[in-house]
Amino acid sequence: MFKDIIVGVTPTGIDACAVKAAVEFAVKFESKLYLTHVAGMEQGWGSIEHLAPSGETEQLGDKIREMYDEYLKELPSAQIVVVPGIPHNELLRLARAKNSDLIVMGPHTKEYEEKRAKMWGMAGSTLERVSQRARCPVMIVHKEISCREPLFSNIVVATDFSDQAECAVSYGGQMARQYKANLVVMHVAEPGGPGRSECTARLEDAYGKRLDGIADCAFRAEMGEPAMEILRTARQGDADLLIMAHHSKERDPEKAFLGSTVTQVALNAPCPTMSVNRHFDLRCGLMYDQTGQVVEAEALA
Structure with a gap:
């Protein structure tokens, strides 16, 4: 059912549940999986164009692969994509380029556990913008799930x-x-x-x-x-x-x-x-x- 899956990630580990679910779906459906992080916002607008030449995107990619190595052992073909830019724009751009049929996302904020109620109304959040504009379904996973048979009952x-x-x-x-x-x-x-x-x-x-x-x-x-x-x-x-x-x-x-x-x-x-x-x-x-x-x-x- 899902052949090309994109999961949005950060180097913080807050998206672990989303990554685990996306990996399990990818294994089950023999899908291509892209763990995608959009870098640059933390460093400020002026430095986005310098991230790739400086090698920082490659370093972030290595960090993400190491962080989720436990899950990726089941899917060694998974690709780590780190690009500079505006998060929702780049996630949507990659989804269009890959003709993705599923985007998986976690809460996407470090303060999620402590400030969940406020996160509901975070104007302009990546989660909101991707959900509003994606051309494929967006699955939001905020807690660990188990991939079972049948997948959904x-x-x-x-x-x-x-x-x-x-x-x-x-x-x-x-x-x-x-x-x-x-x-x-x-x-x-x-x-x-x-x-x-x-x-x-x-x-x-x-x-x-x-x-x-x-x-x-x-x-x-x-x-x-x-x-x-x-x-x-x-x-x-x-x-x-x-x-x-x-x-x-x-x-x-x-x-x-x-x-x-x-x-x-x-x-x-x-x-x-x-x-x-x-x-x-x-x-x-x-x-x-x-x-x-x-x-x-x-x-x-």
Whole structure:
């Protein structure tokens, strides 16, 4: 399923869980893996152009390989990529160049453990910008996971009925078919709006046909604050994958970052969170049939 995987790393070790997960995925799917660090911001803008000539990028690469050597023993072909520049720009540039079908990221901040709540609203963070603009799914891993068989058994997809969420639901259906997993498609309604029964009926009407054939598929509507309800559903259902659409109705980038439900969920979820956005539209029309073969979504309706 994943043939070219990029995992964003720093020399601090804070991304160890993300690296471990990415390596296990790469081994399982015989994927090409690129451990990618974007250097230069710590030294200041003026020195970025001097990093490569000075040999510092090579030194950082050696440090990263040494730091994650325990995991990379399983995948000696993994490449360490160290480039100078702006982190989200370079990660996205490499993902396009490699036609990556998965980006794996950790919390990407040294202060994560102590200041997790503040990190939710870190305007302009690498995590936010990559999730918003990537052309492939972005998996956010903040705690250690184990790669098991099947890889995913219980998948939760959160939708707000937006165009972006259409793709998230389709991708969730694809994953559920591939792994014969249980699938829960949920929506969190605002208090004072449509009730649970009405929202559940809307979920079934909007997504029922395209998810037909999935052995265990349920539709669930909740009321309240989206991030809290999504996290509660994931914990109650023992989810091992959360899928959400990353978008914002805010035009102000600062407010968009501060209001990101995806980030709030991803950094507190009991399992990896996979984010898809409006740029990911090339593959979301594809789904797997019951034999595991890719077919057009319309053929399943």
